[in-house]
Amino acid sequence: MVDKIISDSRYLHELDIIKEIEKDRIFCKHDYNHCKEVSEILTILSKRRGLDNFEELSVLMSYFHDIGRAFRYDDSHDKCSSDFVRLLLEEYEYQEEDVELICYAINNHSGRMSENKIYDYIDNNLVEDSIGDTWAMLLRIADQLSRNCYSCKAREMCKWHEGEKISENWKQRI
Numbered sequence: 001m002v003d004k005i006i007s008d009s010r011y012l013h014e015l016d017i018i019k020e021i022e023k024d025r026i027f028c029k030h031d032y033n034h035c036k037e038v039s040e041i042l043t044i045l046s047k048r049r050g051l052d053n054f055e056e057l058s059v060l061m062s063y064f065h066d067i068g069r070a071f072r073y074d075d076s077h078d079k080c081s082s083d084f085v086r087l088l089l090e091e092y093e094y095q096e097e098d099v100e101l102i103c104y105a106i107n108n109h110s111g112r113m114s115e116n117k118i119y120d121y122i123d124n125n126l127v128e129d130s131i132g133d134t135w136a137m138l139l140r141i142a143d144q145l146s147r148n149c150y151s152c153k154a155r156e157m158c159k160w161h162e163g164e165k166i167s168e169n170w171k172q173r174i
């Protein structure tokens with residue numbers, strides 16, 4: 001079912017729109033590849049914490065977290081992404097509880113933290129008070145770790161603070 005959802009033509013259409021918007025963008029893109037990388041990292045992090053249904057949730061959160069950029073290319077894209085995925089998942093009659101988790105995490109995925117905080121969270125297997133906040137935190141971390149700041153040509157012009165930029169050894173540290 002998840003494969004069907006992430007290949008729904010309406011989703012792919014919005015991805016194409018983002019591709020067009022970002023065709024001259026020098027900073028990180030929000031394309032299919034980004035979704036795939038976030039999904040791989042989120043799967044590792046959520047599995048380690050033993051979260052229920054971690055495989056499907058990781059895929060759905062990751063593939064849809066930035067889709068709202070097709071509608072609003074700014075920080076409120078998280079809400080647009082969440083509204084978009086909700087309609088689609090309801091149509092596919094995806095289980096309600098998980099729809100709520102997916103929408104909550106996507107709606108709260110914006111924001112970055114220092115690399116130190118990321119590794120502290122990972123090393124100590126930390127979780128938040130609620131399952132929704134844990135997923136939101138892991139999605140944020142996976143989103144940030146998916147960026148190759150260490151080899152980025154636009155690094156000097158990027159608005160991220162130096163301490164937030166991802167170092168080359170990140171794979172060994174997660």
Ligand SMILES: [Fe+2]
Binds near residue numbers: 065066077109110
């Ligand atoms: Fe985003």
Ligand SMILES: [Fe+2]
Binds near residue numbers: 034065066143
């Ligand atoms: Fe992202």
